[in-house]
Amino acid sequence: MGTHKENRKLVAQQQQKSRRLRFCLRQSQSPAYYNLCHYLQEQGWGHTRFNWFAHFSEQNFQFDAPAAECLEYKHLLAQLIAQFCSQAMPVTYCINDQNWPLILNQLADEYYTRENQQLDHIDHLTWILKPALLNNGQHIKIFQKLSQLEQHYLSGNRLGGEHVLQRYLTHPHLLKGPEKGHKYSIRMFVVLTNYAGAYLYPQGYFNVGLHPYQVDNFSDLRPHLTNEHLSEDEFNVVQIRTEQYDLFKPFYPKIKAIVSATVNGLRKLYPQAFIAEKQRTLALFGFDFIVDSDMQVWLLEANHAPCFPTSDEHPLQNSLYYNFWQAFISSFVLPIARQQPVSTIEYQLFETVGEPSTKVNRA
Numbered sequence: 292m293g294t295h296k297e298n299r300k301l302v303a304q305q306q307q308k309s310r311r312l313r314f315c316l317r318q319s320q321s322p323a324y325y326n327l328c329h330y331l332q333e334q335g336w337g338h339t340r341f342n343w344f345a346h347f348s349e350q351n352f353q354f355d356a357p358a359a360e361c362l363e364y365k366h367l368l369a370q371l372i373a374q375f376c377s378q379a380m381p382v383t384y385c386i387n388d389q390n391w392p393l394i395l396n397q398l399a400d401e402y403y404t405r406e407n408q409q410l411d412h413i414d415h416l417t418w419i420l421k422p423a424l425l426n427n428g429q430h431i432k433i434f435q436k437l438s439q440l441e442q443h444y445l446s447g448n449r450l451g452g453e454h455v456l457q458r459y460l461t462h463p464h465l466l467k468g469p470e471k472g473h474k475y476s477i478r479m480f481v482v483l484t485n486y487a488g489a490y491l492y493p494q495g496y497f498n499v500g501l502h503p504y505q506v507d508n509f510s511d512l513r514p515h516l517t518n519e520h521l522s523e524d525e526f527n528v529v530q531i532r533t534e535q536y537d538l539f540k541p542f543y544p545k546i547k548a549i550v551s552a553t554v555n556g557l558r559k560l561y562p563q564a565f566i567a568e569k570q571r572t573l574a575l576f577g578f579d580f581i582v583d584s585d586m587q588v589w590l591l592e593a594n595h596a597p598c599f600p601t602s603d604e605h606p607l608q609n610s611l612y613y614n615f616w617q618a619f620i621s622s623f624v625l626p627i628a629r630q631q632p633v634s635t636i637e638y639q640l641f642e643t644v645g646e647p648s649t650k651v652n653r654a
Contacts, residue, residue: 312628313337315345322599323575324349330616331624337511345480346628352596354483355564358557362576363595365455366423372590375556376405379549379590382458388451391444395437403437413437415461415623417509423453426594428518428527433459433509459515461506462584474589475535476517477542477580480615481550482623482641486567489554490622490641492615496607497536498528498579518580519598532611545588546580547644553578553590554645571627575619601622614640 314336318328331340331347342348361367366385373383386394398418403410412435420432430450433439440456443449445646467470479495502514509515517528533539558565577597581589600608618639626636 295321311337312347312625313339313486314624314628315339315342315347316436320349321596322601323596325601326599326616327620327624330620334620341493347624351571351572351627352574353570354485354572355561358561358564359574359595360485361557361560362553362593364423364446365592366453369455369457371556372553375559376549376552379552380457381460381589385423388452390521394445394456395441398440399437402523410591411438417461419457419461419584421455421457422450423455427516428512428516428607429581429602431512431516433512433515435507435509438494439642460581460583460589462652463504464582464586465504466497466499468503473500473502474504474514474517475499475528475582477539477546477576477582478597479546479580480597481554481578481593481644482573482577482619483554483557483564483576484567484571484573484623485565486571488565488643489550489638489645490638491550491644492618492641493543494611494615494640496611497531497533499531500528501526519646530607532607539607541582541586542582542588547642549580549588549590550578551644553593558645573627579587 303382312335314328314331315338316324316328316331318325324389328338332423342350361371369380369383369385370648374497376429383396387632402413402416416435418440419641420434420440422430432443434443435465463474466475467473474581476498477495478498479549480492482492483488484490498516498519502511504514505511513527519528539611575596577594579591579594581591583589600612602608605612618641622636622641626633
């Protein structure tokens with residue numbers, strides 16, 4: 292990893308290369324656009340309001356919508372994982388307003404029947420219910436009893452629509468705190484392209500819960516959820532870059548293998564998403580992982596256009612995000628803007644995941 296001074300020198304070099312290049316991104320539309328606008332202008336790019344006049348624009352983020360939704364929507368991701376790499380995710384059921392009685396009957400038969408007796412509770416068998424289309428920990432419920440699940444679905448005061456019901460890992464690997472252990476998840480960044488496959492950024496961060504983990508106490512969900520915010524005015528985690536923990540090193544190959552298997556499955560379901568017919572497009576995802584007490588890595592979810600910090604005061608802005616955005620621009624934005632031949636592109640820091648494309652891209 293280069294020093295900050297070396298990175299600034301790289302920016303100066305990019306400024307010379309970026310003369311007359313123009314971008315069209317609405318800074319207020321997303322944190323990703325905000326950061327790109329900032330760093331592209333720093334490198335000497337000009338801003339234009341017209342997509343047709345830009346060398347890189349919002350149109351280049353229009354990756355195949357069905358493929359992107361397959362990763363973003365939790366029930367579709369669960370179906371993809373079940374089909375192509377079932378060991379990558381905890382046991383997960385797609386549940387909705389129509390099929391919930393069937394799912395609960397299936398759970399009763401598979402987990403809660405002992406010696407022809409129907410049980411309501413099994414030690415350390417817990418389920419987490421997550422809305423398929425929402426993020427940030429919204430409307431998440433945790434259940435320890437089958438009857439609690441039934442009562443939830445019989446209630447008129449609940450969120451409807453598609454959900455995923457996932458076996459909750461009651462014994463996650465914990466990071467030591469002053470008194471007790473703290474739960475964590477790992478966020479990694481993945482770029483999908485329609486012209487050159489998919490790429491994983493090898494550095495990410497730990498979302499470490501601020502509240503000590505409690506195995507069987509679910510009256511307070513804060514120790515169990517590692518979302519950055521569970522409410523607008525309260526932080527729920529502290530973010531620490533992966534490079535600060537030696538324990539991340541054995542996790543990374545497992546993470547890379549899961550991302551590769553997921554991308555390979557996506558390519559089989561949506562082959563058209565990885566062919567550039569007219570224009571080069573890409574999508575930026577945040578993949579979230581959890582590690583259990585046996586040190587096994589599990590995929591939790593994938594977030595399309597994840598939230599990036601926009602403040603210079605963010606603790607990871609200089610140590611993680613600055614280098615990430617410089618590498619993203621050099622590896623993806625500049626080659627698209629210059630229409631650089633795919634075979635000549637160098638991907639700074641990013642590592643290839645999934646099978647390479649065998650199709651001829653025309654864009």
